[in-house]
Amino acid sequence: MTDAGEPFFAPLAEAPDDPPGRRYVAPPWMRIPTEFVPTLLPLVRLVGITDDGLAVVLSEVEVYPTGLRFTLRVVPRPGDDIAAAAVTGPDFYAETAGYGAPRLARRLRVGACWDDGRTATNLFLHGPEFDDEAPATVLRVDGGSGGGGFVEANFWLWPLPAAGDLTLVVAWHHRGLEEQGIVLNGDELRAAAHQSTVAEIWPGARHAAPTLPSELF
């Protein structure tokens, strides 16, 4: 109660006001097109082990018609209490799945290169720029999770290569893991994308046009 005896919070309505009826649809280079069933590529593999006992594992690769979503998982060495303690707390999440300047030097570095020379990395401060024009490439964090002895970060990578392979690059310099490359076979990616394209969940549905950044900001 305030001094005047009036409650600070107004009574809740039966239901909160809905946002405007139009549903937000991100531009295709930013958006995971979940109206397609993604194709799982069973590519689980160890990327590398840091000097302080952390294993980095490529734990999921899902291919959509436009791009791919992948997950990197960090697992402490069994029985190593120091390594186990390292993967707890928000500081570690910032290192693996976060944005922001304070952890830039400590960041689990993730990147990709296309055979035509294009590249993308997660070494940015605030995520990819919002612009009405499609950038050459996008690598953005798509959330993460952790607890119980692991932390993982999800990434969205766009676009799929029209020709050639796609190479993921991972390094964690301040923990002693030098650059590791993982080549994703381009033909397998394109075949997986085609499989996802035909696995449309709501065939014939009308899709709303994307909301462009200039309409938001």
Place this chain on the structure above:
Amino acid sequence: MAQLSGFFDDADETAVGAHRPYVEPEWQRIPHEVLPTQLPLNGLLAHGRDIALVLTTVTVYPTGLVFSVRAVRHPEAEGFDHDLSGAMHAFSNPTSADRFRLGIEYADGRRATNDFPGGASGPHPPETVLRDLGGGGSADGAGATYWAWPIPADGDLEIVYAWPGRDVPEGRYTLDGATLRAAAAAATPVWPATDAASS
């Protein structure tokens, strides 16, 4: 007052106290120390009212398996579905009629459901576990990830789903038991045997 200057100078910053990290029992725990085997079984389970259920990322460990279910909104559904993500989990609304129901059934009749989202309930060790590992959501839908234990020693494993509040009738998806057992046997250690610290 005692002279405290320099009190911490000799402290070992890497010392670990007696309070060691909790390690969950086998039936609750994803064994991250092994590289699992993934089965390319992603597929549509069912259409309901304004949502579709999709099975994704079936991942097999030596002891159990992890899989995800996504509720994908119809592209023409407008606005934001405030209730969708919460309705996928029984943590906060265990008795809601709108809640997503999920279960597993073994060939010998053992069952577990997401009515107990934390996993094991009743006797320890339990007969089976279906644990809700959490999930997320967006304007396009919501998802949840589950741990199922154990790998069936014989027969298949069925995933049973229903969502009455979203007009999804009860349905079943069969995971082939022989495929699960082969995948569980194919999982490999993350750590070289000589590199793991003594447990």
